[in-house]
Amino acid sequence: MKSIDERLADANPVSEGYLPPAYEQMLTRAMSQARHRDPVWRTFRLRVGGSVAAVSALTVLGVSALNGAGSALPVLGFSASAATPAASSTSAKGVPTQGEFMVPRQMNYVFTGGDAFSSDGGSAPVYALSTPSDVHATLESVAATLGVTLATTAVNQGKGYYDTQGDGYAGSISSYNGVSSWFIYQSSGSGVSGATGVVTPPTVSSSPASATGASGATGATGATGATGSTGALGSTSAGSSGATGSTGATGVSGASGATGATGPVPATGSLADQALGYVKALGDYSAGQASESVSGGITTITVPLLIDGHASDMTDSFSFNSDGTLHQASGDQFTLTPVATYPLISPADGVSQINAQLGEFNHFIAYGAVATPSIARSTVAPQALSTVAPVTVAMSPATGVTGATGATGATGATGATGATGASGATGVTGSTGATGSTGATGATGVTGVSGTTGATTTTLGGLHRIGPLMYSSTAKNASGVSGASGATGTSGATGPSGASGVSGATGVVGTTTTTLAPETVKLTSETMQYASFEMKGGVWMELPVYLYTGTVVNGGYQVSFRVVPLPSQYLDFATTTTAIPMGAR
Amino acid sequence: MRAARERQFRAIADEATPAIGAYIQRRIYPLSPSDVDDLVEEVLIIAWRRLDDIPADAVVPWLIGVARNVLRNAHRKYRRGELATASLAPAHHDASAEERVIADEAVRSALEALSEDDRDIVLMHAWDGLSSAQIGTILGITTNAAAVRLSRAQERFRSHFSSVTVG
Numbered sequence: 001m002k003s004i005d006e007r008l009a010d011a012n013p014v015s016e017g018y019l020p021p022a023y024e025q026m027l028t029r030a031m032s033q034a035r036h037r038d039p040v041w042r043t044f045r046l047r048v049g050g051s052v053a054a055v056s057a058l059t060v061l062g063v064s065a066l067n068g069a070g071s072a073l074p075v076l077g078f079s080a081s082a083a084t085p086a087a088s089s090t091s092a093k094g095v096p097t098q099g100e101f102m103v104p105r106q107m108n109y110v111f112t113g114g115d116a117f118s119s120d121g122g123s124a125p126v127y128a129l130s131t132p133s134d135v136h137a138t139l140e141s142v143a144a145t146l147g148v149t150l151a152t153t154a155v156n157q158g159k160g161y162y163d164t165q166g167d168g169y170a171g172s173i174s175s176y177n178g179v180s181s182w183f184i185y186q187s188s189g190s191g192v193s194g195a196t197g198v199v200t201p202p203t204v205s206s207s208p209a210s211a212t213g214a215s216g217a218t219g220a221t222g223a224t225g226a227t228g229s230t231g232a233l234g235s236t237s238a239g240s241s242g243a244t245g246s247t248g249a250t251g252v253s254g255a256s257g258a259t260g261a262t263g264p265v266p267a268t269g270s271l272a273d274q275a276l277g278y279v280k281a282l283g284d285y286s287a288g289q290a291s292e293s294v295s296g297g298i299t300t301i302t303v304p305l306l307i308d309g310h311a312s313d314m315t316d317s318f319s320f321n322s323d324g325t326l327h328q329a330s331g332d333q334f335t336l337t338p339v340a341t342y343p344l345i346s347p348a349d350g351v352s353q354i355n356a357q358l359g360e361f362n363h364f365i366a367y368g369a370v371a372t373p374s375i376a377r378s379t380v381a382p383q384a385l386s387t388v389a390p391v392t393v394a395m396s397p398a399t400g401v402t403g404a405t406g407a408t409g410a411t412g413a414t415g416a417t418g419a420t421g422a423s424g425a426t427g428v429t430g431s432t433g434a435t436g437s438t439g440a441t442g443a444t445g446v447t448g449v450s451g452t453t454g455a456t457t458t459t460l461g462g463l464h465r466i467g468p469l470m471y472s473s474t475a476k477n478a479s480g481v482s483g484a485s486g487a488t489g490t491s492g493a494t495g496p497s498g499a500s501g502v503s504g505a506t507g508v509v510g511t512t513t514t515t516l517a518p519e520t521v522k523l524t525s526e527t528m529q530y531a532s533f534e535m536k537g538g539v540w541m542e543l544p545v546y547l548y549t550g551t552v553v554n555g556g557y558q559v560s561f562r563v564v565p566l567p568s569q570y571l572d573f574a575t576t577t578t579a580i581p582m583g584a585r
Numbered sequence: 586m587r588a589a590r591e592r593q594f595r596a597i598a599d600e601a602t603p604a605i606g607a608y609i610q611r612r613i614y615p616l617s618p619s620d621v622d623d624l625v626e627e628v629l630i631i632a633w634r635r636l637d638d639i640p641a642d643a644v645v646p647w648l649i650g651v652a653r654n655v656l657r658n659a660h661r662k663y664r665r666g667e668l669a670t671a672s673l674a675p676a677h678h679d680a681s682a683e684e685r686v687i688a689d690e691a692v693r694s695a696l697e698a699l700s701e702d703d704r705d706i707v708l709m710h711a712w713d714g715l716s717s718a719q720i721g722t723i724l725g726i727t728t729n730a731a732a733v734r735l736s737r738a739q740e741r742f743r744s745h746f747s748s749v750t751v752g
Contacts, residue, residue, distance in 0.1 A: 009711055011692045014610045020602075029626065161635070
């Protein structure tokens with residue numbers, strides 16, 4: 001029997017080191033990262049804060065001028081390669097590479113339901129994100145707000161990073177993607193000693209309080225009891241039938257499974273008020289409806305942070321022990337600086353953008369059968385229909401048609417006839433001159449050059465229309481058949497060798513076309529939210545997005561798409577060759 | 586200057602990446618296995634940016650500490666996403682990565698009974714092969730403190746394991 005340590009070791013799901021297949025590219029991308037960005041960002045803030053008029057001259061950090069366009073609104077330039085997981089799934093040039101393309105091959109979707117959405121766009125502000133410069137002080141401030149004292153048994157710190165360890169409460173904070181993400185937790189060890197008393201946060205009521213939360217998951221069903229053993233057969237001696245054995249006892253029923261953890265429900269109690277108070281005290285952030293979940297005696301209150309009254313991609317979370325003390329908490333510290341208020345395309349037009357730019361999205365949110373969670377971090381970025389160019393992506397499955405056979409090389413020229421033998425001497429008829437020697441064999445014709453193997457490209461055509469997309473796979477430079485060898489020069493009298501044969505011509509490029517049947521996606525709801533994007537120069541901004549949800553009609557699973565609803569003249573994708581990656585948070 | 590930095594970075598990455606990759610792979614659930622490479626790359630980017638901070642005598646544990654934070658952030662982001670789209674997502678529970686990947690029911694139950702901190706330290710030793718000194722580097726505590734914590738966590742694990750297998 002194996003020991004407990006052996007069984008624990010056997011349970012290791014990954015017994016050897018793992019080196020990603022794209023390791024070299026990872027190193028290259030990592031080393032292309034800038035190391036410090038703050039000084040540039042500070043310059044940008046000063047310029048924006050110093051003169052609104054100067055915005056027309058800005059060309060730095062994601063905001064470039066609309067010179068002569070009759071508008072004071074800056075153009076938002078999206079980052080070419082954001083330091084996000086989504087961006088890292090692209091090649092160095094930002095083009096999806098084979099094997100990393102995450103979407104299903106069948107990505108010919110038609111989106112319907114747009115006519116049910118509003119045709120009014122309205123307007124919304126765009127915000128620049130900035131993060132506190134002193135992460136250490138920020139973490140201490142957060143801890144003080146939460147009423148805990150951080151241990152200082154060990155401290156790690158670097159630029160934009162601070163981590164403290166020790167018994168009691170420990171924490172870490174790191175600045176990236178425009179915010180400082182902090183995490184404070186009750187560390188294990190000999191007793192908690194860090195609490196300094198309860199801080200009474202401002203009283204904030206959560207609302208609405210009446211919504212019903214999701215039920216907790218049902219506990220697992222107990223195992224079925226073992227079946228009783230069959231009774232022994234009776235004797236069969238003397239020809240008589242043996243008595244039937246008695247039936248075995250019924251197995252004992254398994255015990256019921258444990259009740260599942262409570263699912264998130266709207267938070268309404270004192271802990272919710274405490275959490276909402278923390279959020280207000282941490283930065284006077286606007287809080288949405290808090291939710292509460294309970295697991296293992298720990299109550300967790302999650303508070304979504306709103307931007308301009310809309311949901312955002314940021315939340316704060318607070319977990320409490322059963323005695324009300326803080327178990328752990330996490331969240332983001334940031335400052336929003338308004339850049340400008342932009343007009344928005346309407347939700348109905350946003351659906352048109354999804355259809356128009358189908359070829360540009362490289363991920364989509366799906367739950368269930370199709371996609372993986374990692375896919376849920378991308379969006380479709382809008383551009384005017386007239387400016388949408390067909391997108392060429394490298395895909396592996398279509399094989400180019402083999403090129404036509406090259407023409408056979410021309411036969412080598414016949415060798416010249418050898419010189420006639422000299423006449424015999426006059427007089428006695430001399431003997432006939434000897435026949436001249438045979439001419440040398442003509443050189444063999446040069447072998448025809450093989451055509452290079454055609455690179456397969458798949459072009460998504462039809463981006464401007466709704467309907468079947470044509471995948472036009474073009475195999476360029478297909479292999480040509482080797483040219484035939486030149487014919488051997490005919491023998492003849494001594495003379496020059498025959499000319500070499502002409503090389504065979506390169507084969508013709510073959511073509512194949514595949515048509516995919518479209519899948520209809522019925523979009524049923526749309527809400528406006530805010531999401532963070534990396535702009536040129538490393539600036540992060542919170543932009544309004546439309547979140548559409550719907551159902552793949554034939555698939556039955558739900559999908560969700562996001563669109564940045566700013567008019568295309570305000571968006572600069574010049575250096576962005578993929579769909580805009582969502583923020584890494 | 587840059588060439589020297591790149592050589593230093595490559596040497597560090599070559600040494601630590603297999604261990605980082607395996608560490609993340611073991612704990613990737615509920616994220617997708619396809620996220621592993623992205624998280625490894627995130628660790629490498631941090632390593633590049635903080636090259637001067639990496640202690641020469643503790644490259645692997647230092648970077649596993651980074652991986653631990655990156656993974657924790659990724660899980661937190663995932664849970665945020667789940668909350669934000671709760672109406673779309675199928676019901677889920679908060680099973681840990683270990684709960685999902687361990688077939689040995691007794692081992693799994695005993696691990697589940699541990700606190701997150703205990704489970705972390707037990708598995709860093711048993712699965713990642715880290716010593717008390719290395720665990721100390723990751724957690725930012727002394728080697729002795731790490732050894733004591735590891736020992737206590739192992740005791741609790743054995744205790745839970747015994748109760749599971751006997752009970």
